[in-house]
Amino acid sequence: MNLLSQKISFYDFKPELENFRDAVIKGLSRGQKQIPPKFFYDETGSQLFEAILEQPEYYIPNVERDLLQTYADEIGRLIEPGSVLIEPGSGSCEKVQLLLESLHPSAYVPMDISREFLKQSACSLSQKYPWLPIYPACLDFTQQMILPHGIPHGRRVVFIPGSSLGNFDPLEVQHFLTGIHRITGKGGGLLVGLDRKKDPSVLNAAYNDAAGISAEFNLNLLTRINNELGGNFDLDRFEHRAYYNDQRGRIEMHLVSSEDHDVRVSDQDFRFIKGEYIHTENSYKYSPDEFITLANSSGFRLLKIWSDDKHLFSIYFLEAS
Numbered sequence: 332m333n334l335l336s337q338k339i340s341f342y343d344f345k346p347e348l349e350n351f352r353d354a355v356i357k358g359l360s361r362g363q364k365q366i367p368p369k370f371f372y373d374e375t376g377s378q379l380f381e382a383i384l385e386q387p388e389y390y391i392p393n394v395e396r397d398l399l400q401t402y403a404d405e406i407g408r409l410i411e412p413g414s415v416l417i418e419p420g421s422g423s424c425e426k427v428q429l430l431l432e433s434l435h436p437s438a439y440v441p442m443d444i445s446r447e448f449l450k451q452s453a454c455s456l457s458q459k460y461p462w463l464p465i466y467p468a469c470l471d472f473t474q475q476m477i478l479p480h481g482i483p484h485g486r487r488v489v490f491i492p493g494s495s496l497g498n499f500d501p502l503e504v505q506h507f508l509t510g511i512h513r514i515t516g517k518g519g520g521l522l523v524g525l526d527r528k529k530d531p532s533v534l535n536a537a538y539n540d541a542a543g544i545s546a547e548f549n550l551n552l553l554t555r556i557n558n559e560l561g562g563n564f565d566l567d568r569f570e571h572r573a574y575y576n577d578q579r580g581r582i583e584m585h586l587v588s589s590e591d592h593d594v595r596v597s598d599q600d601f602r603f604i605k606g607e608y609i610h611t612e613n614s615y616k617y618s619p620d621e622f623i624t625l626a627n628s629s630g631f632r633l634l635k636i637w638s639d640d641k642h643l644f645s646i647y648f649l650e651a652s
């Protein structure tokens with residue numbers, strides 16, 4: 332433990348970054364090459380991601396912000412003051428600020444894999460909310476769903492905004508929610524913001540912003556491999572592709588090779604043929620019925636759902652039963 336200020340207790344669960352090499356080698360060795368999306372988030376990746384959130388085509392942040400602002404008091408009444416608010420993948424800790432005044436939690440536990448980013452976000456949050464005890468936890472929440480020691484008692488409520496749950500496949504969501512149920516215990520809360528199925532042209536535009544930030548974000552994964560694993564990816568030979576797969580109900584992100592060539596990573600060679608791609612991320616889109624069924628099967632029951640007029644996005648409040 333490392334005390335940054337009176338109100339911040341930083342916990343480093345040391346997410347195993349040496350796994351990066353194993354994951355990349357394993358992922359590139361598969362018939363369908365793939366790399367897990369959690370590796371997007373090095374320093375540059377986390378910064379590019381924040382820039383994606385400001386692109387006009389990427390509607391999610393604005394719609395979600397409006398919903399959180401409009402219903403903050405109602406959400407606050409449902410959650411009760413004094414709860415412990417836990418946010419896996421907290422990033423810049425931007426969204427939670429829309430709720431803090433109405434919720435008045437007894438503690439906030441931001442969790443993120445990006446260590447320095449987590450520290451900085453927690454520090455600036457602490458300056459804005461000096462009354463709030465913060466317990467940042469550096470961990471990989473896809474691997475370890477654990478809480479720091481010493482957090483106050485109070486109803487545990489997990490906050491997952493930004494459609495982050497959509498980046499898991501449905502089976503993983505079930506597994507993840509079961510893990511959340513374990514840490515909240517019966518009666519705990521779950522506040523989730525999740526993108527909905529809609530006109531594919533709207534979805535395709537959102538993940539292909541005109542400024543090219545999504546492309547830069549996707550390609551940064553290759554830069555990271557080059558820097559950290561001694562790779563020699565030529566970024567001019569790969570292209571960002573994102574499109575809505577209607578059958579699977581998800582946006583798929585790919586890095587497509589524009590020609591036949593070999594790439595070397597950590598002393599191993601990988602052959603790419605023209606048009607072959609690395610599958611880097613999915614973003615599943617749920618109708619409310621689909622998500623509620625999934626949540627029910629993981630032990631949560633719906634208490635309330637809020638949606639915008641255009642049915643672009645929904646926020647769900649569920650209780651661990």
Ligand code: TRP
Nearest residue numbers: 383493494495497498538545614
């Ligand atoms: N989870 C959000 C989504 O799926 C944000 C996100 C994750 C994202 N990776 C992304 C947005 C890549 C654009 C590109 O929409």
